[in-house]
Amino acid sequence: MACIQRDMVGALYKDFADIHNNTIEVQGCLDNVNSLEIIVEIAGRSSINYPVMSRGIQDNVYMHNVTLENWQSCQVPIETYEISMVKNYEKIQKQVLHKMNTQQSDSNSAAVNQPAVFIGNLHIKTAPADTFLDVRGWGKGVVTINQYNIGRYWSTVGPQQTLYIPSEFLHKGTNLIMFYEFEGATTACTAASCTAKFTNIPIFDY
Numbered sequence: 335m336a337c338i339q340r341d342m343v344g345a346l347y348k349d350f351a352d353i354h355n356n357t358i359e360v361q362g363c364l365d366n367v368n369s370l371e372i373i374v375e376i377a378g379r380s381s382i383n384y385p386v387m388s389r390g391i392q393d394n395v396y397m398h399n400v401t402l403e404n405w406q407s408c409q410v411p412i413e414t415y416e417i418s419m420v421k422n423y424e425k426i427q428k429q430v431l432h433k434m435n436t437q438q439s440d441s442n443s444a445a446v447n448q449p450a451v452f453i454g455n456l457h458i459k460t461a462p463a464d465t466f467l468d469v470r471g472w473g474k475g476v477v478t479i480n481q482y483n484i485g486r487y488w489s490t491v492g493p494q495q496t497l498y499i500p501s502e503f504l505h506k507g508t509n510l511i512m513f514y515e516f517e518g519a520t521t522a523c524t525a526a527s528c529t530a531k532f533t534n535i536p537i538f539d540y
Contacts, residue, residue, distance in 0.1 A: 345517070360397065370402070373449055375516060410514065452513040452528050462504035466496035468531040470539075473517030480509055490517065492539040499532075 469487040477484040
């Protein structure tokens with residue numbers, strides 16, 4: 335996924351053995367300095383090597399045949415044990431939870447049409463049971479609940495539209511749910527809030 339000035343301008347999804355689909359048309363550039371961000375999702379099978387299944391950026395990044403250099407790179411941790419290793423994680427978590435609990439919202443910061451991390455609370459009043467998270471309305475990404483990695487979703491492609499959540503990952507009271515959204519949740523979210531639904535049956539969209 336590529337973003338200019340934090341606005342998503344395009345994405346590349348390589349099909350099997352397709353190593354030549356490597357161009358994104360970029361629009362919305364300013365006259366002087368532009369901010370280009372590239373999000374790389376490493377989703378290839380670890381048992382299959384390049385070029386049958388390539389992962390990441392394999393070569394230089396060019397714009398108008400000019401090599402772009404001096405990149406700043408960072409990792410977005412998703413695995414359970416990695417989330418708490420983010421710099422200032424506890425401070426960020428407290429700030430987000432405080433904003434949620436006081437029902438503060440900032441329409442300017444609600445990035446519903448671009449890659450972002452969405453955080454919410456699931457309140458359970460009784461003993462938890464097995465359930466399914468309905469990801470219809472979201473785009474493509476990964477979900478964690480209470481820092482457990484539930485799995486990947488891609489509702490715009492399907493056919494799987496739900497993620498199974500065992501009761502052992504939940505507890506009575508407040509549960510923390512995080513969406514690592516790569517495409518933007520334009521249907522599930524508004525400028526002020528997002529909605530996540532749960533169901534007792536799996537859903538497939540064939």
